[in-house]
Amino acid sequence: MKLRKQTKKEFITYAIVLLFYAVVMILDVTGNLKSHTKGLLVPVCYYATAAVSLNLVVGILGDLSLGHAGFMCVGAFSSSLFSVVFKESAMPVGLRFLIALIIGTAVAALFGFLIGIPVLRLNGDYLAIVTLAFGEIIKNILAAIYLGYDEAGVHLSLKSFTLQGEGKMLINGAMGIQGVPTDSNFTVATLILILTLVVVQHIVDSRTGRAIMSIRDNRIAAESIGINVTKYKMLAFTVSAAIAGTVGVLFSHNTSTLTAASNYFGYNVSIMILVYVVLGGIGSIRGSVIAAALLYALPEMLRGLGNLSNYRMLIYSVILIAVMLWNWAPAARTWREKVFAGKGGKADAAS
Amino acid sequence: MQLLEVKDLSISFGGLRAVDNLNLTVEKGELYGLIGPNGAGKTTVFNLLTGVYKPTEGSINLNGVNITGHRTAQINRDGIARTFQNIRLFKDLSVKDNVKLGLHQHYRYSTLTGILRLPKYFKVEKEMDERAMELLKVFDLDGEAETLSSNLPYGKQRKLEIARALATDPVLLLLDEPAAGMNPNETQELMDTIRFVRDKFDMTILLIEHDMKLVGGICEELTVLNFGQVLRQGPTKEVLNDPEVIKAYIGE
Numbered sequence: 001m002k003l004r005k006q007t008k009k010e011f012i013t014y015a016i017v018l019l020f021y022a023v024v025m026i027l028d029v030t031g032n033l034k035s036h037t038k039g040l041l042v043p044v045c046y047y048a049t050a051a052v053s054l055n056l057v058v059g060i061l062g063d064l065s066l067g068h069a070g071f072m073c074v075g076a077f078s079s080s081l082f083s084v085v086f087k088e089s090a091m092p093v094g095l096r097f098l099i100a101l102i103i104g105t106a107v108a109a110l111f112g113f114l115i116g117i118p119v120l121r122l123n124g125d126y127l128a129i130v131t132l133a134f135g136e137i138i139k140n141i142l143a144a145i146y147l148g149y150d151e152a153g154v155h156l157s158l159k160s161f162t163l164q165g166e167g168k169m170l171i172n173g174a175m176g177i178q179g180v181p182t183d184s185n186f187t188v189a190t191l192i193l194i195l196t197l198v199v200v201q202h203i204v205d206s207r208t209g210r211a212i213m214s215i216r217d218n219r220i221a222a223e224s225i226g227i228n229v230t231k232y233k234m235l236a237f238t239v240s241a242a243i244a245g246t247v248g249v250l251f252s253h254n255t256s257t258l259t260a261a262s263n264y265f266g267y268n269v270s271i272m273i274l275v276y277v278v279l280g281g282i283g284s285i286r287g288s289v290i291a292a293a294l295l296y297a298l299p300e301m302l303r304g305l306g307n308l309s310n311y312r313m314l315i316y317s318v319i320l321i322a323v324m325l326w327n328w329a330p331a332a333r334t335w336r337e338k339v340f341a342g343k344g345g346k347a348d349a350a351s
Numbered sequence: 352m353q354l355l356e357v358k359d360l361s362i363s364f365g366g367l368r369a370v371d372n373l374n375l376t377v378e379k380g381e382l383y384g385l386i387g388p389n390g391a392g393k394t395t396v397f398n399l400l401t402g403v404y405k406p407t408e409g410s411i412n413l414n415g416v417n418i419t420g421h422r423t424a425q426i427n428r429d430g431i432a433r434t435f436q437n438i439r440l441f442k443d444l445s446v447k448d449n450v451k452l453g454l455h456q457h458y459r460y461s462t463l464t465g466i467l468r469l470p471k472y473f474k475v476e477k478e479m480d481e482r483a484m485e486l487l488k489v490f491d492l493d494g495e496a497e498t499l500s501s502n503l504p505y506g507k508q509r510k511l512e513i514a515r516a517l518a519t520d521p522v523l524l525l526l527d528e529p530a531a532g533m534n535p536n537e538t539q540e541l542m543d544t545i546r547f548v549r550d551k552f553d554m555t556i557l558l559i560e561h562d563m564k565l566v567g568g569i570c571e572e573l574t575v576l577n578f579g580q581v582l583r584q585g586p587t588k589e590v591l592n593d594p595e596v597i598k599a600y601i602g603e
Contacts, residue, residue: 199466206465206472207455207479210444214452217441224401224439225519226427226456235462283443 010201013286014194020293021190038186040300045189046250047296049196051276051288053243056200058274059283060209061236062216064128066270067115068244070135071108073265075245076252077142079104080180081170083253087181097183101192101249108245109238111138116237120230132267143260147171176259177252184254192250193289196243201285203239212236279323295320353415354379354555355400355523360409362399369395371579373409377523377572382549383557384570384587388599391576393559394436397525400557401433402426414522428456432521434512436528436559442501446492446511449500450483453518458482483518489551490514490544506537510544517552524548526558530565538562542569567591575599 024041027033050068057065079100086096115134122130146157150167160173171177203209211232214222223229252258262268276295280287298319302312326332357375361368370392377383385393398404400411402423410419418429432453441449458479460471487493490510495503500511509529516524529545530538542565548554560566566573566587573590575582577599583590590596 202466202468203462206462207458207460207475208462208465210448210452211455213444213448214441217443218439220403220423221435221439221441222452223423224427224433224435225453225515226424227452228424 006205009286010197010205013197013201013289016286017190017194017197017289021186024186036300040297041186042184042189042250042254044293044296045186045193046247046254047273047276048289048292049189049193049250050244050247050273051280051292052193052196052200052285053240053247054273055277055280055283055285055288056203056236056243057240058277059281059288060204060216061212061233063120063233063237064124064274065131065237065240066128066267066274067131067133067135067138068240068273069265069267069269070131070138071112071241071244072248072251072269073135073139073142073260074111075104075108075248076258076265077171077177077248077260078107078245079249080177080252080258081147083181083183084170084177084179087179093181093183096181097188097253100183100253101246104245104249104252105242106245108248109242112238112241112244113234116234116241120233120237132270135265135267135270139260139262139265142171142265143174143176145171146173174259176257176261178257180252180256180258182253182256184250189250192246196246197285197289199239199243204285208232208235275320279320279327281327352379353377354381354413355557356412357400358410358412360396360399360406360411362395362404362407369579370399370406370576373576373581375574375584377555377557379555380549380553381555382545382569382571383555384566384573385557385559385576386561386566386573387576387582390578392579393576394527395579396576397433397527397559400426400525401431427519427521430522431525432516432519432523433525434509434516434527434529436531438505438508438512440500440508440512440515442499444500445497446487446500446503447480447483447496449511449515450486450518451479453486453515454479454482457520486514486518505532506540509533509541513544513548517548517554522555524554524556526556526560528559528561530560530562535564538565541565545569563591 024033028038050072054065054068057063082103083096083100119127119130119134144158146155146160146169148155148161148163148167148169150163151165155161163169211222211227212235214227215229215232219229251264276292277288279295280289280291299312299316302315303309305312353376355375355377357373360370360373362370373396385396387393395404399406402421402425405420410417412418413429413431416429418426421429441452458475460475464472484493484496487496490513492507492511492514495507500508503511513526526545530541533541545556545558546569549556558570570587572585573587574584575590575596582599583593583596
């Protein structure tokens with residue numbers, strides 16, 4: 001059977017990820033990988049996953065959401081709570097992490113669904129602002145919760161309290177959750193990335209994805225041909241939130257301490273992920289993966305520049321601006337079209 | 352047999368009665384024209400018929416079923432499809448995907464089936480492809496199936512919009528100024544297309560138009576609107592020769 005064009009595109013994306021995984025593994029086995037670089041591998045995978053899931057809302061549905069980090073936060077805390085409670089039990093590590101992944105994903109999906117009900121009635125700038133607000137609310141509430149159990153039972157409070165007798169603090173306010181088992185690793189993170197790619201690309205190239213894109217392109221026309229706009233908006237938003245939850249699980253199980261701090265779950269993280277999506281090309285799934293991997297690793301790699309490393313954030317911004325111009329400036333686009341003539345014209349959406 | 356029956360339809364925007372007590376009956380198989388000067392309320396009537404606006408008063412019956420107040424998406428499933436004055440295609444999707452979206456309600460599989468790529472996905476997608484290509488062939492667009500819809504020339508975009516509307520398998524097709532922006536040759540071709548659609552698909556068509564040549568050439572019945580009210584109703588020839596109508600259009 002001849003492969004369809006779309007299927008071929010999907011397989012190239014999987015191949016890129018697998019190739020990256022293979023190269024890293026070979027470098028690791030032959031001892032050519034610095035421990036600093038190793039520490040970047042899991043984050044690269046989960047930020048790529050986050051970018052792909054955000055692209056489902058921003059690029060495919062066409063709504064600007066700035067609350068992605070909030071859903072990561074929900075996934076991180078719900079799954080870490082489970083893992084901390086069952087850390088001492090006889091449950092095998094693999095099973096425990098699998099359940100943690102399912103819990104984080106499901107709870108984030110639930111939050112995505114509930115927040116989606118009011119939020120998706122809005123459009124454009126308003127939607128962006130309200131999702132940003134919800135993301136911040138989630139983060140700030142989780143930073144203020146105290147949860148623990150002792151002989152008297154389980155305590156949940158927004159104020160600090162002392163435990164009576166035998167017991168344990170599970171969520172300690174701004175100190176967050178301590179002692180999360182570090183179950184994440186590069187292989188699992190790569191598998192999750194590939195699974196996410198399969199799910200998102202298969203949605204895009206299906207009846208469901210067409211309906212979602214029709215809302216993006218022309219909502220009024222979509223309604224006029226009987227598309228249930230609310231249903232498909234909710235679906236895209238919920239799936240996106242669910243995957244953000246999975247990312248949160250990977251994040252929280254990669255380091256042993258989990259806090260709802262701004263530099264992990266604040267709006268700046270949502271915007272950083274949005275930058276990956278925009279630079280990778282809005283609506284391009286493969287672009288999101290590549291942009292996330294390169295841009296996440298870039299500032300870290302620039303640390304190795306010796307004296308220049310003081311300017312690494314400056315270099316990073318200059319590169320961002322350059323890529324932005326290359327992608328979107330009219331002059332650059334015409335020049336590119338001239339040089340790479342013959343491409344374009346054909347349907348090329350959502351590769 | 353009456354297909355569409357509109358009774359005492361009115362809508363007010365603030366103090367303005369954009370449509371005032373409209374009564375309209377379209378027989379099955381008819382080619383019906385809705386004309387009138389700019390601002391007469393023609394597009395508002397379409398928006399009322401398709402549920403974009405809710406009428407202040409009055410009722411809309413399709414095939415004897417009261418569809419007043421239904422949502423836009425529901426009205427399409429009830430059997431009314433439309434095109435738009437300013438073309439509204441899904442511009443970043445291919446020509447074929449535009450038509451496949453028209454088929455969305457009739458060729459179904461769940462999102463999960465799509466994600467898991469179950470055999471049903473391939474089967475239904477193949478059926479959709481075949482049906483979409485059939486429809487595109489009818490409108491002579493099959494050669495451009497993979498082109499981005501926004502890259503089609505203007506006349507073909509109009510045709511594609513009609514093809515997409517027909518894909519939803521309606522009983523009544525509403526065309527909002529199909530000849531807008533067309534030259535005389537294109538208009539002539541469009542007239543042939545509209546007649547062809549009526550005959551080939553057994554379609555009832557209600558259209559808004561400014562082009563008198565087109566209206567006189569293909570419509571059997573006309574309603575003339577002026578300032579939201581019906582000025583004249585009846586067979587095309589009589590209506591177009593009516594002094595009142597001529598006055599409203601050309602002035603005294």
